[in-house]
Amino acid sequence: MTTYMSSTSHMKMLYGSLFRLIGKKNRTRVLLLQILFLLTALFQVAGIASIAPFITMVSNPAFINTNTYLAFLFNLYAFESDSQFIISYALSVILLIIVSNSIASYSLWKLFQISMRLGAHVQRTIYKSYLDNDYTFFAINNSSRLISQITQEIPRMVYMVVQPILTLISQLFIAALIIVGLLIIDISIALTATAIVVSVYFLIFKLIRSRVVESGNLISTLNLTKLKLLDESIGGIKEVKLKGTEDYYKQQVDRVTVRGLSASAYIALAGDLPRFMVETVVFASILGLSIYILLTSGTANEALSTISLYAMAGYKLLPAAQSIYRAYSQIRANGSVVLALAHEIEKSTAHDSPLRTLGNEPAPEGDIVFNDVAFRYPNTAKFALARCNLRIAKNKITAFVGTSGAGKSTAVDLLLALLVPTCGTITVGDISLDKQNIKAWRQKIGYVAQTIFILDASFRENIALGVPEAEVDPIRLKKAAQLANIYDFIAECDGGFNFKLGERGAKLSGGQKQRIGIARALYQDPAILVLDEATSALDNVTEQLIMNDILSLAQTRTIVMIAHRLTTVENADNIFVFKLGKIEDQGTYQSLANNSLEFKALLSAGKGSHK
Ligand SMILES: Nc1ncnc2c1ncn2[C@@H]1O[C@H](COP(=O)(O)OP(=O)(O)OP(=O)(O)O)[C@@H](O)[C@H]1O
Numbered sequence: 262m263t264t265y266m267s268s269t270s271h272m273k274m275l276y277g278s279l280f281r282l283i284g285k286k287n288r289t290r291v292l293l294l295q296i297l298f299l300l301t302a303l304f305q306v307a308g309i310a311s312i313a314p315f316i317t318m319v320s321n322p323a324f325i326n327t328n329t330y331l332a333f334l335f336n337l338y339a340f341e342s343d344s345q346f347i348i349s350y351a352l353s354v355i356l357l358i359i360v361s362n363s364i365a366s367y368s369l370w371k372l373f374q375i376s377m378r379l380g381a382h383v384q385r386t387i388y389k390s391y392l393d394n395d396y397t398f399f400a401i402n403n404s405s406r407l408i409s410q411i412t413q414e415i416p417r418m419v420y421m422v423v424q425p426i427l428t429l430i431s432q433l434f435i436a437a438l439i440i441v442g443l444l445i446i447d448i449s450i451a452l453t454a455t456a457i458v459v460s461v462y463f464l465i466f467k468l469i470r471s472r473v474v475e476s477g478n479l480i481s482t483l484n485l486t487k488l489k490l491l492d493e494s495i496g497g498i499k500e501v502k503l504k505g506t507e508d509y510y511k512q513q514v515d516r517v518t519v520r521g522l523s524a525s526a527y528i529a530l531a532g533d534l535p536r537f538m539v540e541t542v543v544f545a546s547i548l549g550l551s552i553y554i555l556l557t558s559g560t561a562n563e564a565l566s567t568i569s570l571y572a573m574a575g576y577k578l579l580p581a582a583q584s585i586y587r588a589y590s591q592i593r594a595n596g597s598v599v600l601a602l603a604h605e606i607e608k609s610t611a612h613d614s615p616l617r618t619l620g621n622e623p624a625p626e627g628d629i630v631f632n633d634v635a636f637r638y639p640n641t642a643k644f645a646l647a648r649c650n651l652r653i654a655k656n657k658i659t660a661f662v663g664t665s666g667a668g669k670s671t672a673v674d675l676l677l678a679l680l681v682p683t684c685g686t687i688t689v690g691d692i693s694l695d696k697q698n699i700k701a702w703r704q705k706i707g708y709v710a711q712t713i714f715i716l717d718a719s720f721r722e723n724i725a726l727g728v729p730e731a732e733v734d735p736i737r738l739k740k741a742a743q744l745a746n747i748y749d750f751i752a753e754c755d756g757g758f759n760f761k762l763g764e765r766g767a768k769l770s771g772g773q774k775q776r777i778g779i780a781r782a783l784y785q786d787p788a789i790l791v792l793d794e795a796t797s798a799l800d801n802v803t804e805q806l807i808m809n810d811i812l813s814l815a816q817t818r819t820i821v822m823i824a825h826r827l828t829t830v831e832n833a834d835n836i837f838v839f840k841l842g843k844i845e846d847q848g849t850y851q852s853l854a855n856n857s858l859e860f861k862a863l864l865s866a867g868k869g870s871h872k
Pocket residue numbers: 400401638639641645663664665666667668669670671672711
């Protein structure tokens with residue numbers, strides 16, 4: 262798409278986006294950097310300019326008297342001899358070059374430092390824009406893509422766009438000053454020299470431009486594809502092994518890598534190759550020019566000083582021109598990254614997240630009531646939950662049952678305020694759950710998810726999740742583990758609570774993971790405990806033990822649990838039967854078993870599968 266856009270409008274958009282992305286503080290930093298660049302360029306050019314007179318003086322000392330500036334200096338400091346003057350001049354030039362290169366090194370250091378800062382700023386912005394979003398954002402965005410933006414596209418922006426832009430500016434200053442200097446000395450030669458260099462680079466870039474831009478866009482796509490392939494194959498290694506798809510993944514990853522590398526190689530080559538052609542043309546021109554001067558003026562001395570001036574100018578101008586060209590082609594190739602990142606932030610910030618900034622009001626207390634609550638996930642047509650009315654009594658046990666996909670987890674996520682009702686309200690003791698009190702509300706809830714997320718860390722860190730190591734209370738830790746029936750297992754592990762669980766809990770069984778999840782919810786001693794299929798992976802005996810523990814907590818806590826195994830909810834005070842996003846029936850186990858057709862259907866289906 263960007264390939265067909267005109268060069269200038271593309272670049273304008275790119276600079277505009279980048280300008281907005283980097284933030285106010287960094288814009289000032291970049292501005293100050295330009296002043297440093299200008300200073301660097303002045304010194305660099307002064308360094309070059311001071312060489313030519315030196316060469317002339319050495320070959321012809323009389324030049325000191327004939328040149329007005331040199332004669333002025335000679336008299337100003339009252340030198341005694343030409344050689345003394347030449348030596349002093351040489352020492353001053355050396356000093357100038359030392360100073361000039363020190364400034365150049367400093368400005369290069371600043372260039373790197375500031376480009377890293379810009380990268381860090383953009384990364385902060387994008388990561389914040391992701392994390393501030395509601396949970397629905399993550400349900401509709403591919404996680405590999407989100408990770409790729411931060412791990413691959415931000416570094417690409419820093420190294421392939423920001424640094425080249427800064428390099429380009431710094432070299433433009435140098436090139437411009439050299440050209441101005443040459444213009445002062447000899448307009449026609451300066452113009453010819455500039456025209457030759459610029460047109461050679463321009464022609465080459467015209468020829469390769471579209472492929473450079475294409476290669477850049479290709480790299481973005483391939484980066485993402487590769488991350489997805491790696492994530493699928495390594496994350497889903499069990500399925501890969503079972504289906505024997507290792508070779509498929511090896512080939513795909515290889516193909517993507519090779520294509521990506523050849524695209525990068527093309528961009529690198531496109532940036533460096535013209536140097537040889539330009540050097541050839543320029544040196545041929547300098548040699549031609551010297552012969553021309555020699556033939557027309559006839560004196561070797563004059564030819565020598567002119568040639569040395571142009572050779573020195575070329576010595577700085579050519580690398581400057583080459584750097585400008587190289588930077589420009591890199592920016593063209595990778596500039597789409599900036600537009601993509603800007604778009605990404607825009608999209609992420611525009612995602613409808615009603616809970617982006619939360620207040621600090623205290624949590625409400627009392628019965629939890631759903632008033633005509635309906636919910637639809639973004640990008641779906643069907644309501645996952647439709648006009649749902651229910652009351653969850655304080656300090657009682659409430660259960661949700663129903664077939665898979667009936668909307669139980671959605672109802673729980675609404676209760677946790679991870680999701681916001683599409684219509685209707687949720688009140689707690691007559692106070693609506695809203696942005697102001699949700700933060701405190703969530704703190705009150707201990708939640709065991711349907712799939713437990715295990716950190717690659719110790720039992721301690723997994724149970725006291727989010728609590729700093731030093732603040733973990735060992736007594737509460739032990740109590741939570743005991744209630745969740747995992748304490749004996751932990752005690753047997755090497756190092757006890759310090760035992761490391763491996764990535765995604767690789768060293769644990771499904772039921773052990775669930776019990777860690779329960780211990781985690783209990784560690785905070787929450788006023789409300791929400792269990793979404795928290796005991797589904799446990800055997801009947803272990804489940805019974807944990808349920809007894811949980812029942813013992815029930816007098817002083819509100820408990821909400823979802824279960825497929827209906828024996829789990831036998832002791833619930835109230836059971837809601839979900840069907841196709843609606844509440845079909847409610848009551849105690851006994852009353853539902855007698856009166857609810859839906860519950861009876863669940864019961865008889867359950868008898869077949871759970872013995
Ligand atoms: N992130 C999502 N995006 C779109 N639709 C979703 C999403 N999560 C769930 N749904 C849909 O919402 C409906 C209710 O799902 P929910 O997870 O609440 O069911 P459930 O009753 O908990 O089922 P289960 O017993 O299988 O856990 C389903 O039809 C499901 O397809």
